[in-house]
Amino acid sequence: MGSNDKPTRQTGKNHAFLQSLGHAWDGLRSLFHYERNFRKHLVLGAVTLILGVALQVSLTDWLWLVMAIFLVLFSETLNTIVEAVVDLVVGTTYHDLAKRAKDIAAGGVLLAAFFAVIVGAIILLPALLKRF
Ligand SMILES: Nc1ncnc2c1ncn2[C@@H]1O[C@H](COP(=O)(O)OP(=O)(O)OP(=O)(O)O)[C@@H](O)[C@H]1O
Structure with a gap:
C-alpha cells in the first residue's frame, strides 16, 4: 500500500x-x-521505557532494555513475514510445512520475549525493590 x-x-x-x-x-x-501482537509488544516496550526513566537506570542497563525491546519487535516482524508468505503460498489449505514454518516463527517470538522478561527482571526488579 x-x-x-x-x-x-x-x-x-x-x-x-x-x-x-x-x-x-x-x-x-x-x-x-x-498485527495485534505487535501493538501489544509496543505498549509493553513503552511501559518498560517509562519504568527505565522513572527508576533512572544506568546507560548500560538502557542498552540492554532497548536491545530487548527491539529484539521482540524485530522477531514479531519476522513472524509476520513468515505468516504472510506462507498464506500467499498455501492460502487456507492445510500443509504440515506451513504449520512448521508458522510455529517456528512464533517460537522465535517466544524466545525473544523470554529474553526480554529476563533482561527486564534483572534490571528493573532490583531497581523497583530499592524504591519500595
Ligand atoms: N496453512 C496452514 N497449514 C497448517 N497449519 C496452519 C496453517 N495456517 C495456520 N496454521 C496453524 O495455525 C497457527 C495459527 O495460524 P496463524 O499464525 O496464521 O494465526 P495468527 O493468529 O496470525 O498467529 P499469531 O498468534 O502468531 O499472530 C499456526 O501457528 C499454525 O500452527
Missing part, C-alpha cells in the same frame, strides 16, 4: 532512497495496523 493507503501496484525496483524509505514506512504502518 502507498502512504495514503492507495495501492501503488509497483512490482519493479525502487529508484530512489526516499521511495525505499516510503515502502519501509508502509510496512511498519501495516504491522501496526494489522
Whole structure:
C-alpha cells in the first residue's frame, strides 16, 4: 500500500532512497495496523521505557532494555513475514510445512520475549525493590 493507503501496484525496483524509505514506512504502518501482537509488544516496550526513566537506570542497563525491546519487535516482524508468505503460498489449505514454518516463527517470538522478561527482571526488579 502507498502512504495514503492507495495501492501503488509497483512490482519493479525502487529508484530512489526516499521511495525505499516510503515502502519501509508502509510496512511498519501495516504491522501496526494489522498485527495485534505487535501493538501489544509496543505498549509493553513503552511501559518498560517509562519504568527505565522513572527508576533512572544506568546507560548500560538502557542498552540492554532497548536491545530487548527491539529484539521482540524485530522477531514479531519476522513472524509476520513468515505468516504472510506462507498464506500467499498455501492460502487456507492445510500443509504440515506451513504449520512448521508458522510455529517456528512464533517460537522465535517466544524466545525473544523470554529474553526480554529476563533482561527486564534483572534490571528493573532490583531497581523497583530499592524504591519500595
Ligand atoms: N496453512 C496452514 N497449514 C497448517 N497449519 C496452519 C496453517 N495456517 C495456520 N496454521 C496453524 O495455525 C497457527 C495459527 O495460524 P496463524 O499464525 O496464521 O494465526 P495468527 O493468529 O496470525 O498467529 P499469531 O498468534 O502468531 O499472530 C499456526 O501457528 C499454525 O500452527
